[in-house]
Amino acid sequence: MALKLNSVLITDDVDPKCIDILKRNGVEVVFNPKLAKDKEALLAELPRHDGLIVRSATKVTADVINASNLSIIGRAGTGTDNIDSVAATNKGVIVMNTPGGNTISAAELTCAMICGLSRNIGTACISMKEGRWDRKLFMGSELQGKTLAVVGLGRIGREVASRMRSFGMKTIGYDPLVSAEESAAFDVTSYPLEELWPLADYITVHVPLIPPTKNLINGSVFSKCKKGVKVINCARGGIIDEVELLEALNSGQCGGAGLDVFVQEPPKDQSLVQHPNVLATPHLGASTTEAQSRVAEEIAQQFIDARDGKSLFGA
Numbered sequence: 001m002a003l004k005l006n007s008v009l010i011t012d013d014v015d016p017k018c019i020d021i022l023k024r025n026g027v028e029v030v031f032n033p034k035l036a037k038d039k040e041a042l043l044a045e046l047p048r049h050d051g052l053i054v055r056s057a058t059k060v061t062a063d064v065i066n067a068s069n070l071s072i073i074g075r076a077g078t079g080t081d082n083i084d085s086v087a088a089t090n091k092g093v094i095v096m097n098t099p100g101g102n103t104i105s106a107a108e109l110t111c112a113m114i115c116g117l118s119r120n121i122g123t124a125c126i127s128m129k130e131g132r133w134d135r136k137l138f139m140g141s142e143l144q145g146k147t148l149a150v151v152g153l154g155r156i157g158r159e160v161a162s163r164m165r166s167f168g169m170k171t172i173g174y175d176p177l178v179s180a181e182e183s184a185a186f187d188v189t190s191y192p193l194e195e196l197w198p199l200a201d202y203i204t205v206h207v208p209l210i211p212p213t214k215n216l217i218n219g220s221v222f223s224k225c226k227k228g229v230k231v232i233n234c235a236r237g238g239i240i241d242e243v244e245l246l247e248a249l250n251s252g253q254c255g256g257a258g259l260d261v262f263v264q265e266p267p268k269d270q271s272l273v274q275h276p277n278v279l280a281t282p283h284l285g286a287s288t289t290e291a292q293s294r295v296a297e298e299i300a301q302q303f304i305d306a307r308d309g310k311s312l313f314g315a
């Protein structure tokens, strides 16, 4: 079934390839990233467009969807948690994403976080820039022989596991949709969560933010982990409970956290970001030229294919 797609509004920073492909295919495009933070202006602009393309800054809530005449919403990225999919479905609006386009970039940032935490790279760098030469303060530990627990064995989780094995880490994991046999085939030993926590030196989460994964790692989980366990969240803010993470960092139960994502972005409360054992980045998982080029091309082509009744791809 073909779809009406005369005009598309883009309200987040998306690679220009997206605009080129849409325009080459006869679609009018309005690119205005300022609308991501100006809801009133977004609501005023939206009704004349059939399609909307966003990344994470635009919050496509039920009232936004209901005030629109959209037939399709696209996320130039993976997670669609900033789009109210229930409201979209109720209104007959298609929601699609570009799963896979930024997998390698997100996996590589996660691996960089693990390496950075193991050798205090962030804090040592800040200290040198402040003119100090604090060699004794930054004793690290090797990754070889340590255990990495990967929670969520989808696209990114698997890529992280395979890369960190090349550092000599043991990889264990959990995913309700991946059997022990399947994970063994890509060299991750599967455990139920309760058995996973005490084994891990590092825990990295690669799950969507959905009700069962909200605050999945919390104070009770930290109490079951080895003292000094390190955690990495390059998935979504809120999968690790931020308040209980701070408590665990302050008590030393958590020895370090690599955080690319936050419940509030940018985070108003700077307690985690400023903590000496936190390595923080401003949601950079997909911020590589390669990933941005891929997701921009993919979402534009998927829109055109949907318009032409060729295929519907994505979430």
Ligand code: NAD
Pocket: 078, 079, 080, 099, 100, 102, 103, 106, 151, 152, 153, 154, 155, 156, 157, 174, 175, 176, 177, 178, 206, 207, 208, 209, 212, 213, 234, 235, 236, 260, 261, 283, 284, 285, 286, 287
């Ligand atoms: P994916 O769908 O390939 O994998 C997610 C996996 O999580 C699935 O295998 C699913 O079965 C599993 N899962 C669901 N509920 C679970 C639970 N309760 N416990 C354990 N596992 C569970 O997704 P992906 O492409 O690997 O992306 C993972 C996450 O990373 C998404 O939230 C995505 O938005 C986020 N992401 C962030 C960035 C960034 O810029 N930081 C970039 C890309 C993706």
Ligand code: MLT
Pocket: 055, 056, 076, 077, 078, 079, 080, 102, 283, 285, 286, 287
């Ligand atoms: C995603 O889910 O793909 C990420 O949050 C990447 C992004 O769009 O910045």
